[in-house]
Amino acid sequence: MEFINSHLLSLITFVPLLGALLVLALPGTREDIIRWSALVITCIPLLLSLLLFAGFDRSFAGMQFIERYAWIRDFNINVFMGVDGLSMPMALLCSLICPICVLASWNIERGVKGYFFLFLLLEAGMLGVFTALDFFLFFVFWEVMLLPMYFLIGIWGGPRREYAALKFFLYTLIGSVMMLLVIIYFYLASTPHTFDMIELARTNSLFDYRMLCWFGLFIGFAIKVPIFPFHTWLPDAHVEAPTAISVILAGVLLKMGAYGILRINYTMLPDITMRMAAFMAALGVINIIYGALCAMAQKDLKKLVAYSSISHMGYVILGMASFTDEGLNGAIFQMFNHGIVTAMLFLLVGVIYDRAHHRDIDSFGGIASVMPNYAFVTFLAFFAALGLPGLNSFISEALVFLGAFQKYRILTAIAASGVIITAAYCLWTLQRVFLGKLNEKYSLLPDLTVRETVSLVPLCIIVVVLGVYPHPVLNLMKQTVSLLNRIITGAGI
Amino acid sequence: MEFGIKELIFIFVAAMTIVPCFFVAFSRNILHSAFALFFTFLGASGLYFFLDADFLALVQLIIYIGGVLVLLLFAILLTRNIDNIRKTNAMAKNRAIAAGAGVAVMFCILIYAFVISSRPFSHAENAAYPAVTIKALGSLLLTKYLLPFEAVSLLLLAVLIGSLVIAGRLEK
């Protein structure tokens, strides 16, 4: 037990990696064994991260569960992992969503072994990004997560999957390549050459070309969030990716961009971040309004949900740019909530797609009378998406508004108007799909199967519970956020 | 600068090297250019004599004229039946003009460079330069430059085998 406690993070990150190799070794024909073993492998990090959650010290702002192993001595690169209030919720979210995605990818027939191998690799990459504290390790995990995603979208995706996969990879590659330059520059500029993020954060005053580095990093992460001008890959990637992959894509991958900005831009270049705050806030508001408007005009249900993710991530950016405790806490809580809500939405889209084999909103109608349970869960998901008070997204949106209003009065007012557009397209979609006269083509659609319910129910519970009692997640991040704010405002003066 | 009989012959030999060169470049008949090449090589060996490099001149005569030129003649004869030898040497018009321009520019630049930096070329006055070079060359070859000597022998062996194999397929 002591071993597990002292090596918790490396276990969480490398268990899926070993699992992936195990899956590779299994016989390709026995698909059921592969599926069940994949499920078990993804559940292990979930249990471990629950252990992490239990053992996490809420009152301490710095890094916990620190592990450092020498990797390449000559260049002072070491496997340095740790979690703090910022990465803890994200790791929890990631390890929670992965088993659900494995459940959702039960009906993959083609190349099952390859699929689950890549999926477990992806999970290892994602968990690695959230726990890595060594810049080189962070970059390696960032790209390791890129590869399986390319194939998962490319091979198991929809009709225009190749184009979508390529676009996804190229966008992220451009971003990460810029990041690589900045990483190397930081390495060379730091006096005892080091990749250790905390060390770099401490001695960040001595780098020059600060604006250039800040933008190099920011663009790399903005592509991932995605922020307005760089978002065009998201709708394509989502529409073409299989259900489980778009759940992971929206649920966890989008958070990496925001996490990156918080973890690197904020701590290493605080003065520039302070100066660029208004710019980020404006981008956030554009994301909210533009995403919502685009969502309203979509015909394809999955594309609509994709644009809604862009809109919700806009809140995160706005919250981050406010440098107030409420705003930043709201932003990180919104990252967590959005992960849960979008995962539900994509699962639900997957459910209807498996039955009707198309996602055109207008050709559905009156599904509620045929599939009541499905209707109930979708209503809950959509209402959580539009930020109905009593559900989890409202709290994060309220916090973001309360936090951001102090610094950007007009911008936040415009962002608040986004609430109306979001409500409009959510309800309009619900009405076109669920209410109204039953389209007799769908009169015999089966309701939720056991597998689908098992994957959806925990998410519903989280959505409602966090809405009423948000402390379990909010307490995690409070100390780190106040530390982060102090750094930024301190450096800004 | 004195202008004795030696310089006169030198100018003649230099002319004998350069003028046939132009024939090689511009003549329409490949055979004519081969002969022009012969005179150029001859002129070059003459120039070597003026540099007191007598062994080198002989090597030039034997290998270049005896070996390389003969090979070229073989090539010409083997690849063309005699009758239509005339129009063998066409010249691609536009490429020629461009090449000419390029070469001219290079010529001016290099002449300019030589004029600017002629000083470094003539600095090592002190070292004695042996009149008869054959003995010195021999000893130099077998002491300091033994390795290149052996390496070249291996190279010639490899070339021998290789070209035999490639050319050898003729009869099949």
Added chain:
Amino acid sequence: MATMDNFTSLSSFTAEIFLAGFIILLLAASFFRKNRESGMGFAYAAGIFGIVGTLLFELQGWTADNNAVYLFYGMLRNDSLAHLFKLLCLLSSLLLLVFSLVSRETNRRFDNTAEYVLLILSATFGMMLMASSENLLMMYLSLEFLSLTSYMLTGFTDRDAKTSEAAVKYLLYGGIASGVMLYGLSLLYGITGALDYASMREFFAGHEVSGIILHISIIMVMAGMGFKIASFPFHSWCPDVYEGAMTPFTAFLSVGSKAAGFAIIIRFFSQIFGLETTTKLGHTFDWQTTIAVLSACSMTFGNLAALQQKNIKRLLAYSSIAHAGYILMAVACRSQLGVTSAFFYLSVYFLMNFGAFLVVIIISNELNSDMVSDYEGLVWKNRKGAFLAAMFAIYLFSLTGVPPFAGFIGKFYLLLSVLEKGRALYWLAGVAVLNTVISFYYYSRILRLMLLSRRLKGADLSEMQRGDYLPYSLMAGLAILTILFGIYWTPLYNFSRLAGMAMK
């Protein structure tokens, strides 16, 4: 550093002597074997034995305390850089022989294999000389040695019109390029009055030389060397020869001869003009920017031209031009770390490129076509197709320079050495990074055809027979090394650091 005379230096020249002796032995043996058909197995076995022998001698002769020793009156300089590059070249010719065994072009109905092996061994001999030559004559001689043997090897089989056309093009272009280099060398000899690098370096340290003539001679010398490593201005032969020559030999050209070319460039520039030390000459004659410009051009040209290639070998040719540009970037850094990362990248490139060509060979054995479009739906054909596709994916991603693979670490070191030079070369790092993105584009076209599209086009693949496990285990080995060095690359780095330290 001791300068030994001929006989004493023989003792540390054992590897080359063994090889030369073996060549002559093999020549003699081939005369006495009459029957032709069993010759193929015997010749390749002998060749491999020869190379392995030389390798063993080389390793045995290598004293790790990298004290550079001048052999044959300063003709050669046996330092760790020379040893490492010799190792790399020997391994490339070893793989060339093994690939020739595997590829249908060169194993079954290929009559004079003995001569083929002989030429390969002599080419190797030439490369070993190139790695350690410290004298203009020796450098030119070894360069010509490799070039001439390569012309013959390119045109060796008369399989179709392409090979002979490629060989002639290679010969003509090589002849002119090395002629121009020779003229440059003569000018250099004229300026310094000496043939060996050490005295040239003293000359430059001592005398004030006008930049123009030096610049011109260096550019002309670069013509010959650029031709060898196929970097931008001197690359035109590369696509045609790569497409025309037999695939095993193309692989060898893209790695072995390129590595030898780089050995010459590194040695030529660092020994004559010095690395770290800013000789008086340093500031007047800045060869760094020239090479930086060359590197940027060849990177960009190589990647852009490869965007729409139809033939896989031509595509890999342009990619090798681009990679030549990347390595030139390290040379332009003019630092010991630069030399180290150049060697590191070359050894990683060795793994990826030979792996990629092995896949190309096996696929052309089955489908006998080099068109990229014939790779469509490879992964869905059968287990073998899936294995090939997976391996090729690993190599392609490594060639792009994406982290979990060794290619990324190579590029990482290149960028590190470039950025370490401060403001001067930031633009070069930017160009390199932009090229990485462009390069992914054409690598992904192959990936897309092989893995992503579900249309089963082209002939179907034969199942994996029991017999031919050699190529697959080799491929797996190279792939594992590519991944291993992507994760833990300290051993490889320690070796390449030795190379860096050898150069002052």
Added chain:
Amino acid sequence: MTMREFIEQYGFIIVLAPLLGAAINGFLGKYIQKRSGERAVGLIANASVFISFCVALAAFAAVWSAEEDAHTVVCYLFNWLNVGALRADVSLLFDPLSAVMVLVITGIGFLIHIYSTGYMKGDPGCYRFFAYLNLFIFAMLILVLGENMLLMFIGWEGVGLCSYLLISFWFTKQANAQAGNKAFIVNRIGDFGFILGMLVLYSLLRESVFTGGLAGVEAPSLLSFRFLEMNIHLLTNTELFGISAATLVCLCLFVGAAGKSAQIPLYVWLPDAMAGPTPVSALIHAATMVTAGIYMIGRLHFLFSMSAAALQVIAVIGAATALFAATIGCVQNDIKKVLAYSTVSQLGYMFLGMGVAAYSAGIFHLMTHAFFKACLFLGSGSVILGMRHEQDIRWMGGLKKYMPRTFATFLIATLALSGLPPFSGFFSKDEILWQAWKTGHHGLWLMGFISAGITAFYMTRLVILTFYGLNRLHLRPSQDLEHDHDNHDHGRHDVRESPASITAPLIILAFFSLVAGFIGIPAALGGGNRFEHFLVPVFGHHASAPHHDPMEYLLMFASVTVALAGIAAGVFFYRIRPELPDKIVSRIKTFHRIVYNKYYVDEIYGVIFVSGTKLLAKASAAFDRYVIDLLVDLAAYVLRVNSYLSGAFDRIVVDGLVNGAASSFLFSGEQLRRLQTGKIQAYVMLLLFLIVIGVSFAVIM
């Protein structure tokens, strides 16, 4: 243990009971209904509301009996949010104002629950209906009892959600679904205003309270009402965007109130909300939800009284809505639509009351209105049941004989609404008019006075057309029968009185609408105005007007006469000379059509807002797909090369815009490739050419 301790410990039961009821019916209702029928489901729902009604009574007693100063009882549950300077707890605040509201909600709610068991008999979705209804009661109680604005906002949106679910209860019909959508979105616009108000309030308070930054002081709950009441003076002199902070906050909050309580700009959803079942209209769209806005203003009266401008705006809009809605009410033919517009008009009255700072009068009118409007709606429900779901009053008539009890209760409620003396409507409406006049808003008094008359007129018209004269069901043109079931017996069908479960609540409500007025008899008429006295701890003392101001009697007399005149006009037009209205209508045809179509407000909104946003959405989606895509990504390249991939349209667009970033790479790649001509001498040419360049550069440097 005293009533106060009981509430402090177990006050949350009032909220928990309906939640449990909703949960049980929601999740298990389907099985309960299948196994033991609708009665059981109804029973669960009624029981839960009854429990919360009892606790409400206990709370009322606790608050009423409290000594002089301790008039508020707080039942603290748990800390909900504690982030940075924001601290919000989930705790319930019982004070005279919320006690009144809770009594109204649970009391009328309970009656309506009983009524619904009768009304919804036979409807398969019964369990769903009761679950939503209980959820609504829970949300409304949270709204009323919330100790801070955030908690109130949860209730605020919660009731919006329930009204959406209940309006589109019969979702199979597209119209109902659209009505539900409309209601929620308009409410959402209101909530946007509410959020803005909250944001401004919070940020200004945060600045003034935490001038020295947080520094670990135990953060007070900034948005809790008690804290606001104590520290609202901090906002007196602060400015924001050029207007005084208090006014800005009040205006934003009023937008929220207008959205929820259907005032002028945002009232369009209420008439369409009649698509829901009648008990829903009664409970939500008459008695409780729509009054939330007034309650909010009452709760934050100290804030509103700080800015006279805001109060003026509220008063004006209130009066305007009253008059405007009354005019539309006169020409509506659907019984529920008439009552809906009457509700809008009465809400306008309440806002007028609030606008002239007569808070207790506003709340008093709220209470009385809840009783008689609920009674009217339930009465119309039983009429609709009787007439086989026919809602158009033009085809009714003569129901007096068949439904005596419904008729009696309907008549009492109508008289109360018209404001005749003995009934509660008179006292509350008159109090408001008197306060309007007293505080100098003579113009607003006049508008209120006229709309009182019109109210009397259309209510009489409604009563006469429904209950008096001959039954005109057979005149109904068959085509507008859009709903399908049971119109088989076209001949005379026997209209029977509704069962006891429906009429009993009617009678109770009628009794209250009669009695309720007596607790608020103004001093002028010798009454102690105990209602206002009860709310003093919340609203503080009014400037005690001089007793027996003669003007008050005059106004009272005037309002009674205008009510009688309205009734007389109604009787005259529809009882004595029934053909007259048609003649008038034919003469003022266009004007009548405009008013009948609600001044085409819905259509105008439709064109400007709804289709406007849709157009904007389409524009931004198109912008996204073409302009950004092409500039940034490699679509151009991939599509051009892989023709089988690209659709015809994309190809046309893409080829047209060849200058995308991707295609520039491709273009240069193409040219460089063409450089490779295959001719050896071209290669050497390139070599020569580049050497020349290199050399000339060397010379130039």
Added chain:
Amino acid sequence: MNIIGIESYLIIGLVLFLIGLFTAISRKNIIGIFMGIELILNSSALNFAAFSRFSARSLEGQLFSIFIIVIAAAEAAIALALLLSIYRRFGDIDADKLDSMKG
């Protein structure tokens, strides 16, 4: 500067080199190109000899020229062999016809 000085050798060498280059580029016949190459090699051999006489004043230059000549001979041998295989394959030795591989 006397006539037989380094300058004249330089000029002769330069002219030979440039004419060789010009021939190699503009000739259509492959043998013509070989001739160009031979000229270039010859000019550099001449250069080496001249520098060894005038500037370096040591025999190394001449030795270099000898090696150049030897290698030129080797190259001519290979050229002939490849030329024959081209002739057998294509029927004629026109350089511009050798463009089957391009792009």
